[in-house]
Amino acid sequence: MSEDFPWLLGREGGKVAAIDCGTNSIRLLIGHMESGSFVDDLRTMEIVRLGEGVDRTGYLSEAAITRTANQAKEYAQICREAGVNRLRFVATSASRDAHNRDDFRAAIKDAVGIEPEVVEGNEEAGLSFTGAVSSLHEAENPVMVIDIGGGSTEFVTGSAEAGVLGAISMNMGSVRVTEKFPEIAAPNPDTSRAVAWIDSLIDKAAAAVPFTRVNSLVGVAGTVTTITCHALGLKKWDPEAVHASRFSLQQMVDSCDYMINASVDELARLPYMPAGREDVISGGALIWRQIVCRAASDNPKLRGNWVSEHDILDGIALSII
Known part of the structure; x- marks a missing residue:
């Protein structure tokens, strides 16, 4: 053995x-x-x-x-x-x-x-936060890390020095949203039902970990990094280009809207789209768009939207060092 x-x-x-x-x-x-x-x-x-x-x-x-x-x-x-x-x-x-x-x-x-x-949602959130901030020194503390997975999304606030200050895990993710609202997989979909449901969960998350208490928003994991490849105009997946990139609200919304409205076939042809993500990326993009818009609305003084290539995977590795 x-x-x-x-x-x-x-x-x-x-x-x-x-x-x-x-x-x-x-x-x-x-x-x-x-x-x-x-x-x-x-x-x-x-x-x-x-x-x-x-x-x-x-x-x-x-x-x-x-x-x-x-x-x-x-x-x-x-x-x-x-x-x-x-x-x-x-x-x-x-x-x-x-x-x-x-x-x-x-x-x-x-x-x-x-x-x-x-692991339970709060431990998942803590591992995501540790991984995200381990090599992202540009974002101004305190930060909120958003980890959009296939089944859940973690909202984690904290700082590199103090660690996690608050966290909540919501049962919404790219796969879950796409299966719950299959209409969003069509080109130029009617997203009204999905957005109403996503926004209701963001309301609960924002009550537990307010956007008003952070200076930077940091997105991690495959949904966010794939959308970022589009925002950067990349011709292939380039982790070094994606990591520590910073965007305006409008830049990120525009790239989310592209992912939401394009056909699955068009998304599958993108050189940075992993095979198997093209049919659920629209659900993940809806979640990310609604979060960045809500963060900007709740906190007009938010000083940056950042993207990290490091996430829960790094947090897991660091936990056993």
Whole structure:
């Protein structure tokens, strides 16, 4: 068993790995500490759509669990070849909501040797915040980190010095919104029902973690970074260009509107669009547009809308350093 899963041996030092399994994607980060900073050795992502249909049925499908476990098995092989000594596997919204999440846990343990930690929303929010601010020094504190996933969106306020000051997780994400309001997948859709629902959840989030108490808004994760590629006019995915980029409200709204109104086929042809995100990006763009507009309305003195390529995946890795 230890030969298959060397991270069970409890060795200190060396390389660590983090796996983040969300509603839509599963991601792997391998890295090590160097001169007091965390250095990436590998960062990769695959769309597996673990949460397909879970909002409607309450269950993870057998096919979705199998897809995810097969990808996790590939990640375990990559970790073995890279010489990883410690591994943490975190699962979020879809597995948190599913009645049969024990089936998912068993499949992942068979694939990687450890059970996934199905974290609650507040812990997910804290990991996202830690990852986002770990290498984003330009944003003025206090900041609010917005992590839009496939099944949930985290709103986290804090500062690099004080850490998390407030957080809330809302059950809205790109996959969940798209499945709940299928009309938004059409070109130039009627978004009225979806927007009303999204805004009602933003109201609840803003009551818990007010936009008025922060100086900067920081968006993280695949929805936001994909929209940012459009805002930057990129011809391919370029994490270095995306990270620490700053936008006006209008720039971000314009790019969100493009994602909302374009056809799925057109979105699939974008050179920076990961296969498997093109049919749910409109739902994520609706969430991000409504959040940035609400933040600007509630806080006219907001000093910046930032984007970070670092997020919960980095927070998971840093938690085991």
